[in-house]
Amino acid sequence: MKKIYFPVVGICILLFSILFIPNTSHAEQGEIYEIGEIILNVRSEPSSSGKVIGQLVEGNKVEIFQKKHGWAQTYYAGEEAWIAAHYLIPVSGKSQQAKTDRSNEQVTITASNVNIRSGPGENHPVIASTDSGNTYNIVKTSGDWHNIELTNGNTGWVASWLTNNGTNNNAAGQSKKQTNSVKNTKKANGTLNGYTIVVDPGHGGKDPGAIGLGGIYEKDLISPTAEAVAGQLRSAGANVIMTRSGDYFVTLGKRVAISNSYDTDAFVSLHYNTFPMLSINGTSTYYYSDKDAGLATKVQSAMASTVPLASRGSLQANYKVLRENRAPSILMELGFITNPNDLAHIKTADYQNNVGQAITTGLQNYFSE
Structure with missing residues (x-):
């Protein structure tokens, strides 16, 4: 009798644990997060020594089922996977994931050679392309992306800021009409009359950029510098387009798309630099x-x-902002915010105005040739 009793008890305990004890390692429904790093390794276990089984890119959204010792568990290619939790940005509520039904609306493309993608984001594959002036029926909208009905009956996604119906289609509120109006302005040597310059203030919003002495953020120095640069360029006659006009996040792809959607003559991206050695200083382009x-x-x-x-x-x-830009493009590092002497100058309005003057002069000299 004893030989039967213990196996029976063991089997009962096993069945009870399977049927009634919840599996806490794999929740049925997780929470949605956005990747906040340019490239994030996906690992087979919650450790930096875990095997890298793939990569995610900035802006990708993932479903997280549990967190453990600074690591977050998700699924990748059907397998359990782990990513560093401190690179995750919570997506609040379901509204950001919701797709609005807009089946009675149409949208017109306002840029040339616009990619049509399989999903609402720059990480999705390109399935077709379209050009300025083409009009499509909108099926639905997700964030900054429109799902459109294609001529072959299929659907695809286009960035709303490259259409006449989007949150950023006028590049931070600036009118496309303004750009068109300068096309007929004579481009005189030695001036910027008739030239369209895209000024790209780096970073912004959730992306503070580099952190300098005293904990100062790069983005907080770039904003007033960009305004000074834009002011100098406008005074010289240029039509200036800003990729952002406030403290908010703009993806690299959107910055390029804004530039490519205009008849841009030059693209200037503005940044400040850092380095562990405080003695490193200077500007570069x-x-x-x-x-x-x-x-x-x-x-x-x-x-x-x-x-x-x-x-x-x-x-x-x-x-990326240089490589994928159709216009002549530069990215400027305007000094090191980890160098005491550089930073002392950088924080002043005089320096920021001088940067604007230098960029204006450089552009005038470039277009004079």
């Missing part, structure tokens, strides 16, 4: 290809003769 090199040289030369910081020259770099 980056370009991607030969079409950008001349612009970088002219602007950096003007910086060297206008601002009181050392010049580190013009350098080649593979930045």
Whole structure:
């Protein structure tokens, strides 16, 4: 009798644990988060030594089922996977995931060579392309993306800011009509009359950029600098488009899309630099290809003769906002906010105005050739 009793008890306990004890490691429904890092490794276990089984990119949304020792559990390619929890941004409520039914509306494309994607985001594959002037029926909208009905009966997603019906289609509230009005303005050598310049203040919103001495954020220094630059350019006759006009987050893809949606003559991205060694200082201008090199040289030369910081020259770099931009494009590092001398200048209105003057002069010299 005893030989039967213990196995029976063991089986009963096992059945009870399976049927009545909840499985806490795999919740049926998790919480939605957004990836806040440019590239985030997906690992097989909650450890930095875990095998990398894939990668997620900034803006991707994931469902998290549990957190453990700074790691968050999700699923990747059907398998349990882990990602670093401190790179996750909570998506509050279901409203951000909701897709609004807009089946009675139409949308017109306002830019050339616009990608149509399989889903609402730049991480989804491109399935087709379209051009300015084409009109489509809207099926639904998700965030900044419209799901449109294609001529072959299928549907695809387009960025709303590249249409006449979107949150950022006028590039931070600026009218496309203003850009069109300068197309017929004579572009005179030595002036910026008739030229459209896109000014791109780096970072913003949830992305503070680099952190300098005293905990100062790069984004908080870039905003007044960008305003000073835009003011100088407008005074010289340029039509200025800002990729953002306040403290909010704009993806790299959207910055490029804004530039490509206008008849842009030059794109200037503004940043401040950092380095662990406090002695490193100076300004630099980056370009991607030969079409950008001349612009970088002219602007950096003007910086060297206008601002009181050392010049580190013009350098080649593979930045997305340069690589995917159709216009001549540069990315400027306007000084090191980890260098005491640089930062003392950078924080002043005089320095920011001098940066605006240097960029204006550099552009004038570039367009005069």
